[in-house]
Amino acid sequence: MLGIAIFTILLLIIIGLSLFFKALPIMREKNLWVLLTSAQWKPFKGDFGFLPFILSTFYVSLIAIIIALPFSILTSIYLNSYASKSVKKFFEPVIDLLSGIPPIIYGVWGTLTIVPLIANKIAPKFVEFSTGYTVLAGGVVLAVMIIPLLISIMVEVFRSIPKEMIDASLSMGATKWQTVKKVILRKSISGIIAATVLALSRAFGETMAVLMVCGNITQIPHSLFDACYPLPALIANNYGEMLSMPSYESALMFSAFLLFIIVVLFNGISRFTLIQIEKRYQF
């Protein structure tokens, strides 16, 4: 058993290391700082600036989580505290089902509905022209994808709150909503953060659905209605085509390594913050 556990961790290290060594040539060739902060992406001239991809990844994920969080928190509160048993029985399996739908289907759905909606209805109110393949489309599709994940974790988090605690609040004459606000949410704050972290990690790495709706133009997006090009999409679109250029291959490997590091670092940092929060508000 311990062996298997160690193997799993080793796997992570092996993946990290192999990506690192594959990315090493480009890191030797160029200044790491330039790679990360330059917006110039001209592989044939040897310019590899990853900033547009990094920013695109963050923007799309951020928009997704901003849209998804309120939805999921309110839905989970409803399912946990307000819904009748039959409603719960119906919704919980459906939500699990939603998180099992393949990303490509979300991608197709996004292309067919969200993209035209943005191009024809939403974008004209703010900008002169937009194809609809935008940061916003990526964010919305991603939000729809992570909402089921968030809900199923949060429902579990809320369910773990002892009934005596909720009864204690209610028996003092608190309304349900007061109990939700002051007891349930407060008690589950670390669980909500953990769920958010998990959803964000998923969002960072999501490839197919985002790739289909966000335009894939190498630029730093300046508004919600600009196209963008996240890291996973960059790898998926170009890997296998340009391998005749060694530095290009190495650059793609570097972007994979970057994504890997972002997710690992992000998880590490948020775990650390979580521990700090729990220490500080040890309730």
Next chain:
Amino acid sequence: MIITSHRLQENENITFPDTKEISPLKKLINSQSIRIENLDVYIENQHILKDVNLIIPEKKITCIIGPSGCGKSTFLKTLNRMHDETPEVKISGKIFVDDENIYDNRVNIIDTRKKMGLLAQRPCPLPMSIFDNVAYGPRIHGMKKKKTINQTVIQYLQYVGLWDEVRDRVRTSATRLSIGQQQRLCLARGLAIEPEYILGDEATSALDPLSTKKIEELFVKLKEKYTIILVTHTLRQAKRIADYIIFMYLGKIIEAGPTEEFFSNPKKQLTREYLSGSFS
């Protein structure tokens, strides 16, 4: 949900039913605070409480005793309408608190609960600081001024004898207190909503003897101001602090009376058997 029992419907026009008939305690008390008429409770079609008629005397300690599963806790929960949270529970009958049927549709459930301070079996501090735990009730009921809240919190923490123990750490988490301190904190929290009644559901069963003693002393002190209804498992505790005893068995009230009389001269065969320890 209120299903008025058949017998009650016939007497509906009688506003003050003859309490002599319905209360085993009537002869012994002058004032009445809670009056229970024809109370039946069903949980998923199981008949848990059967035709309970009772008057609970004011500013006294009334202990409800009986073997496990006899409906003691269910009965206590009917008093602050905590059964409203579980849809499987059906209640019929009337409970008059301050001459107002709390199961009447016009009565606000919040007002009822505010009148009843509940002390649960295991102390359950809310996920906040010691201070905020006590301030919780006053705040949700609209107390806003910082100074008043401060005073209230200190007053009730002093009342339960916790203030000197926690005065330098009232802003820290309540879960770091010992379990006995937590129970006193919960009592202070319950008192801070300024109830008229205190309900204790085996409030000392999780505590060590010393903490139990402290809580019992508090109950005795509290009965000057509050009507106290305790469910207890231990006969000795009932003997020590109760003024009146109610003995329940299988959802029915078998016998009720003043403590001394109840223990020295039980009238029913079942009571005698229970007191002698033939079953528990």
